[in-house]
Amino acid sequence: MVPEAEVRDVLDELQRLRARVPLLSGALAASTDGLVLANDTPGVEAEGVAALTAAALGVSVRMTDATGRGGFRELLVRGDSGYIATYAAGSSAVLTLLAEDRINVGRLHLEGRRAGARIGELVDAALERTVRPATAARAAPPRPAPGRTLPQRPT
Secondary structure, eight states: OOOHHHHHHHHHHHHHHHHHOTTEEEEEEEETTSOEEEEEOTTSOHHHHHHHHHHHHHHHHHHHHHTTOOSOOEEEEEETTEEEEEEEETTTEEEEEEEETTSOHHHHHHHHHHHHHHHHHHHHHHHHHHHHHHHHHHHSOOOOOTTOOOOOOOO
C-alpha cells in the first residue's frame, strides 16, 4: 500500500496535469491490479475505471508479449466522444487519462508520458521504502545489547 504522503503527491501531480491540459476531463492513478491510488475524475466512478484499466492492462501486456513488442508502455482507446489513454507509471502503477475528442493527441501523449514517469517514481519509491524496512528487519541478525556480545558457536 502507498503511504498517505505519496498519495497526496500523486493527486497533486494529477491536478497539475489537468491544469496543464485543459481538454482532460479526468485523471486516475491506479495499481496494476486495479486499486485506485489517487483520482481527479469528476462524474466518473474511479473504482470502476481502475478495475477496467487493470483488465485492459492485462490484455495489453499479453499483446505486447505475443507480438514481441517488449514491455507495456501505453494504450489509447478512442470513442465517439473522446479518448482514454493509459500509460505505464513505474513498475506497479498505471496512469489513465480521460480526454475530450478535440484534444491534440500528440500533446496528450507528451504530457501523459511525463506524468506517468513522475507518478511511477513516486509510487515505486514509496513501495520500496515500505518493503525495505520489513525485509531488512527480517534479514538483519539480532544485535547485542550495549556491552554484551552474542554467544559464540564452539569451533
